[in-house]
Amino acid sequence: MMKSNTITDELLTAYLDGETDAEMSRNIAVALQTDPDLRARLELHSMPVGDVRLAFDRLLDAAPEAPEFPPHLYHIRSIGRKTVFAAVAASLIMGVGLGIALTTSQKNTSDWKDYAAAYHALYVEGTLSTVDVTETDQVVQLASLSEILGQDLNSARVDRVLQFKRGQLLGYQGNPLIQLAYLTPSGDPIALCITRTTNEGDQAVSTGTLERMAAAEWNRDGFSYLLIGGTDYDLIEEAAKRLEQSI
CATH class of the missing domain: 3.30.200.100 (MucB/RseB, C-terminal domain)
Structure with missing residues (x-):
């Protein structure tokens, strides 16, 4: 059986997003059944997706129009979607103190x-x-x-x-x-x-x-x-x- 201390935060994030293969998903699921510390870590990586999206949409509605930038500034290295979303979610959660149960979702909830x-x-x-x-x-x-x-x-x-x-x-x-x-x-x-x-x-x-x-x-x-x-x-x-x- 896979040891819990070998399951990294990156693996937990991939598990929540449904990106681990069948064997790894099975190993993590078994470990979660017997390790309360691992379950607690998993909860920390979970995210209230619907509430975060709603709060983010409200912020976007209230935000001013973005300024025009010179073309050369558009050549910025792209950042992964998960990194951006995680940063936005973290700032929203810290700013408004969301006190709700954490849920898990693999993809965009519009699916x-x-x-x-x-x-x-x-x-x-x-x-x-x-x-x-x-x-x-x-x-x-x-x-x-x-x-x-x-x-x-x-x-x-x-x-x-x-x-x-x-x-x-x-x-x-x-x-x-x-x-x-x-x-x-x-x-x-x-x-x-x-x-x-x-x-x-x-x-x-x-x-x-x-x-x-x-x-x-x-x-x-x-x-x-x-x-x-x-x-x-x-x-x-x-x-x-x-x-x-x-x-």
């Missing part, structure tokens, strides 16, 4: 996957364990969702590892967002979220971290997919590859 992940983060083991939908009702349910989405979802009902529990209709920016819920053999709730995408071309399965949960995403035939839940990165990656082929 639908962040909202889907935050929604699924509210699931606990008992959320789906009492759901009992008959096979006939599952078929009817998926047929209705398939018609709304414009994609046949019936094959998503059967998986050799995940137990399908239910499907439901959500939405994002006026577009249908379908959530299919499963249970893993260990009882973890897993969600497959699907919506249409305007991105051209297919994207193979890639894994990462969202809301401190294992996640896999891919694009295919005009649809965008997110499979998320638990901390078993191998299970999520393998299930994502099966679902990519079956749907």
Whole structure:
């Protein structure tokens, strides 16, 4: 098992941003379960993204127009987005003394996957364990969702590892967002979220971290997919590859 004292601040930041590979994400997740000091360090690197963005937007609205600079001053070495955002966030937090719970987000919160992940983060083991939908009702349910989405979802009902529990209709920016819920053999709730995408071309399965949960995403035939839940990165990656082929 990976020792906590070998997990640097840079690795924790990459973990929060979903930029660590599956093995490293798994090692950090295991270490977080047993090391309270490491969890405390992780909280320090987390950021109230929505509140910081709102405060920053308000500052921008009140700021004066930027002056015109001579062209030669534009040749300044660019600074990474994370560095700029971290500096702005730190100054805002220190200036207004934000006393709110810290949250985790991998990307810009305008991305639908962040909202889907935050929604699924509210699931606990008992959320789906009492759901009992008959096979006939599952078929009817998926047929209705398939018609709304414009994609046949019936094959998503059967998986050799995940137990399908239910499907439901959500939405994002006026577009249908379908959530299919499963249970893993260990009882973890897993969600497959699907919506249409305007991105051209297919994207193979890639894994990462969202809301401190294992996640896999891919694009295919005009649809965008997110499979998320638990901390078993191998299970999520393998299930994502099966679902990519079956749907």
